[in-house]
Amino acid sequence: MGDVSIKEVAQLARVSPGTVSNVLNRPERVAPATRERVKDAIRELGFVRHGSASTLRAGHSRTIGLSVMDIGNPFFTDVAAGAEDVASDLGYAVILGNSAGSPSKEEHNLTVFAEHRVRGVLITPSDDAPHQLDRLRERGISVVLVDHPSHRPDQCSVTVDDVAGGRMAVAHLLDRGARRISYLSGPQTIRQCLDRGHGAGQALAAAGLDPSGAMETVEAPAMTARAGQEAAERLVGSGRLPEAIFCANDLLALGMLRGLLQAGVKVPGDVALIGYDDIDFAAASAVSLSSIRQPTYTLGQIATQLLLEECGDPGTHAHRQIVFQPELVVRESTGPARQDGGDHPTTDGE
Structure with missing residues (x-):
């Protein structure tokens, strides 16, 4: 059997050869119903176009x-x-x-x-x-x-x-009663890390706290779980645990969680922890992770x-x-709401 031509596809689909060409090269110009009819004809006839030739023409x-x-x-x-x-x-x-x-x-x-x-x-x-x-x-x-x-x-x-996301994360930690917070950032050359840190500072300032005194920024060399665990080990070794930690993404947060738990630090009993991105692993971790969800x-x-x-x-x-x-998703890692009426309940969107 010889190669199927565009003309044969057009005849079966009851359209012009130009419409078939548009479906192949500019499908956004063809109405969805017509596009599907042409695709059905292509499948039925087994049409295969010559990619290199069409690339050169287009x-x-x-x-x-x-x-x-x-x-x-x-x-x-x-x-x-x-x-x-x-x-x-x-x-x-x-x-x-x-x-x-x-x-x-x-x-x-x-x-x-x-x-x-x-x-x-x-x-x-x-x-x-x-x-x-x-x-x-x-x-x-x-x-x-x-x-x-x-x-x-x-x-x-x-x-x-991301500024709003950082502000949302730290405002939630403040609502949970934290006043000494660490921000575990990725490399400060990454815009998202800078923006999230900037939003965190805004939340502290809005609460009447001096960001330079209430929050320590720690820069990780990469935004990975390993980097998060290594940061946890350094933090525990320093003997200066904050009341809460905001991590620039969930991989850092999951590594931080692992490192803290291995060192016997209770999350959220000793330290509240929140991540960013709300990846699937956040809900499935040993202590389910509060996070800032992105679509x-x-x-x-x-x-x-x-x-x-x-x-x-x-x-x-x-x-x-x-x-x-972004959207705040509250789970176990940031602990229960305060009992003084200052917290605004949220639900886990899972």
């Missing part, structure tokens, strides 16, 4: 690039899942690059994406240097920032208000939708900078 492939800072962090796994689901529905594949927070690895990822003629790029940048992204745009490759705000009107971004899957979905909208019609696309609000 100047791009049916792929988008996704560069994240740490694929070992479930936060980014969930973002990738949301991106892949939307991309797949529209006939795209996702090429994943893990920068590990390294600008040189990130640059390599972007070079590989360009070599593969990706249609667009989703990226959580390792720093604020825009030149690499500008080079992609000059090549006609659209870019959307994920979990990082854009400060330019011609750039889409999808992020979460991770939705970040990936919305960012991909914005990217493919821009790819489909870059001339009229309206750039948007979308900011989601």
Whole structure:
């Protein structure tokens, strides 16, 4: 049996060959019902297009690039899942690059994406240097920032208000009665860590406390469970336990929890603990972890939708900078509410 042609697919789907071509190359321009009818015809006939030839004609492939800072962090796994689901529905594949927070690895990822003629790029940048992204745009490759705000009107971004999240976390610890708090941050070169720490300081100031005296910031070399456990060991060894600890993400918090429990420190009896991201492991830990929830899957979905909208019609696309609000999820690690009426009850959203 010979190769099935676009014309045969068009006849079976009762559309024009141009519509079939749009489904293959610009599906966002085709009505969903028509798109599904064409896809059904493609499956029934076993049509396979010649990818390299279509890429040369269109100047791009049916792929988008996704560069994240740490694929070992479930936060980014969930973002990738949301991106892949939307991309797949529209006939795209996702090429994943893990920068590990390294600008040189990130640059390599972007070079590989360009070599593969990706249609667009989703990226959580390792720093604020825009030149690499500008080079992609000059090549006609659209870019959307994920979990990082854009400060330019011609750039889409999808992020979460991390200042509000940090403020929410520490306000909750204050409501639980804590007055000596440690903030376990990741590298201070990471914007999210800085923003969450800034929000924590705002919560202390709003409570009439001096942030420089009420909160000690400890910088971990990485945002991993191992780094969190090592920080716990140093903290216990110092003999100066705070009343509460706010960790910049859940991996740090879970490592901190492990280290504290192994040292015989009771959580929340001796130290209250809260994380950030609300990954699946937070609810399943030995002491279930209070956390600041981010809509991770939705970040990936919305960012991909914005990217493919821009790819489909870059001339009229309206750039948007979308900011989601985080949510406090209260579990065992921050202890029971105060009995003086100062706490505002919240529920575990699980």
